[in-house]
Amino acid sequence: MASLRSVVLAGGGTGGHIYPLLAFADALRRHFPEIRITTLGSPKGMENQLIPAAGYDLRGIPAFQLPRSLNLDLLRTPDRMFKSAQAAGEVIDEVQAQVVVGFGGYVSVPAYLAAWRRELPIVIHEVNVPPGVANRMGMKFTRRIAVGFPHQLEQAEALRNARLVGVPLRTGITGMDRPALRPQALYHFGLRPDLPVLFVSGGSSGARTINLAVAAAAKRLAHAGIQVLHVQGGRNDPFEVPTDLPVPYVVVPYLSDMQLGYAAADLMLCRGGAITVAETTALGMPAIYVPYPFSNQEQRRNALPVVESGGGMLVDNSELTPEWIEHNIIPLARDRQRLAAMGTAAARYGRRDGDEQLLRFVLEAVS
Numbered sequence: 001m002a003s004l005r006s007v008v009l010a011g012g013g014t015g016g017h018i019y020p021l022l023a024f025a026d027a028l029r030r031h032f033p034e035i036r037i038t039t040l041g042s043p044k045g046m047e048n049q050l051i052p053a054a055g056y057d058l059r060g061i062p063a064f065q066l067p068r069s070l071n072l073d074l075l076r077t078p079d080r081m082f083k084s085a086q087a088a089g090e091v092i093d094e095v096q097a098q099v100v101v102g103f104g105g106y107v108s109v110p111a112y113l114a115a116w117r118r119e120l121p122i123v124i125h126e127v128n129v130p131p132g133v134a135n136r137m138g139m140k141f142t143r144r145i146a147v148g149f150p151h152q153l154e155q156a157e158a159l160r161n162a163r164l165v166g167v168p169l170r171t172g173i174t175g176m177d178r179p180a181l182r183p184q185a186l187y188h189f190g191l192r193p194d195l196p197v198l199f200v201s202g203g204s205s206g207a208r209t210i211n212l213a214v215a216a217a218a219k220r221l222a223h224a225g226i227q228v229l230h231v232q233g234g235r236n237d238p239f240e241v242p243t244d245l246p247v248p249y250v251v252v253p254y255l256s257d258m259q260l261g262y263a264a265a266d267l268m269l270c271r272g273g274a275i276t277v278a279e280t281t282a283l284g285m286p287a288i289y290v291p292y293p294f295s296n297q298e299q300r301r302n303a304l305p306v307v308e309s310g311g312g313m314l315v316d317n318s319e320l321t322p323e324w325i326e327h328n329i330i331p332l333a334r335d336r337q338r339l340a341a342m343g344t345a346a347a348r349y350g351r352r353d354g355d356e357q358l359l360r361f362v363l364e365a366v367s
């Protein structure tokens with residue numbers, strides 16, 4: 001096996017780019033305890049909280065926003081692009097990186113450019129269809145593209161020859177024993193062990209529509225004996241929940257220990273972000289997916305194969321009303337058999353070895 005001494009990881013913006021990067025960094029550290037891991041981030045992204053908290057070296061690269069498509073607008077920003085690539089290149093040189101692994105987000109572009117100029121191997125990990133703008137640009141510089149899901153190979157021309165590795169997930173999630181952790185998780189959130197728990201999360205930034213619809217259904221859920229654990233999301237306004245409910249409705253702003261949420265939950269109501277889908281399926285978690293409607297249908301594409309295999313349900317953002325919740329979520333949350341069948345189907349689709357598979361692919365790139 002090739003040995004790795006120094007790696008630069010680039011990715012940023014939202015949790016969907018950062019958590020796989022962190023999970024991959026952990027895998028690198030497990031296999032190569034002496035390795036130098038340097039991450040590149042942009043000044044405003046969530047990486048500024050998440051990466052230092054995980055104990056990794058984060059270097060800020062000057063912000064540089066790509067136009068939404070690869071067109072001539074690119075030529076209007078050469079100066080900023082050059083400066084960002086220069087900053088990325090200085091870090092690459094300083095740490096003597098052997099490879100650059102990018103997870104998407106604007107900050108990946110200068111890293112790809114700098115690595116290409118130095119003729120360093122570049123590996124791209126992409127989880128969406130269509131691929132993100134930054135990674136699409138990176139694909140001009142490398143053929144080493146890894147993807148998270150089988151549908152990506154079929155649905156995106158640019159990913160047709162990619163390697164299916166899965167999604168690197170945090171070991172706190174992949175290594176957890178949900179039933180064993182459940183009592184501790186319920187106690188942590190102040191939830192009762194005798195009633196089902198609906199776990200609501202709109203992804204790393206939260207989802208306003210989901211927040212408002214579930215909060216508006218709070219009374220109906222509570223009177224049906226369904227507890228709610230509701231993650232508001234990092235970038236969302238607080239919402240009102242009635243205080244006189246007969247069963248717990250717990251609102252938390254953000255969960256650093258996401259595994260506790262998964263451990264407490266019987267059913268999840270969530271967006272269809274790629275990492276969320278990778279996690280719910282890795283854990284065999286029955287889920288109702290409400291894809292974000294404004295992102296090229298990427299979240300619908302993520303959730304659809306899970307739903308088609310029986311691992312969950314899909315509802316349009318515009319259809320998620322308190323009435324829909326009452327007529328669909330309440331009966332499902334109380335039906336243990338149906339939940340168990342959904343969980344089993346979800347688990348058949350899920351995989352837990354994305355970190356190891358991506359590591360194998362990266363080692364091939366440097367050997």
Ligand SMILES: CC(=O)N[C@H]1[C@@H](OP(=O)(O)OP(=O)(O)OC[C@H]2O[C@@H](n3ccc(=O)[nH]c3=O)[C@H](O)[C@@H]2O)O[C@H](CO)[C@@H](O)[C@@H]1O
Pocket residue numbers: 014015016017019127128201202203204205206231233253254255256257258271272273274275276277279292295298299
């Ligand atoms: C609106 C939008 O464009 N969203 C995109 C974004 O979603 P987003 O950034 O929301 O990412 P995902 O839903 O894929 O993943 C969210 C991650 O945040 C974690 N988490 C979430 C809440 C919390 O309180 N604590 C916590 O740790 C989850 O466990 C998961 O690891 O990136 C994904 C991956 O590129 C894309 O598929 C999504 O379409």
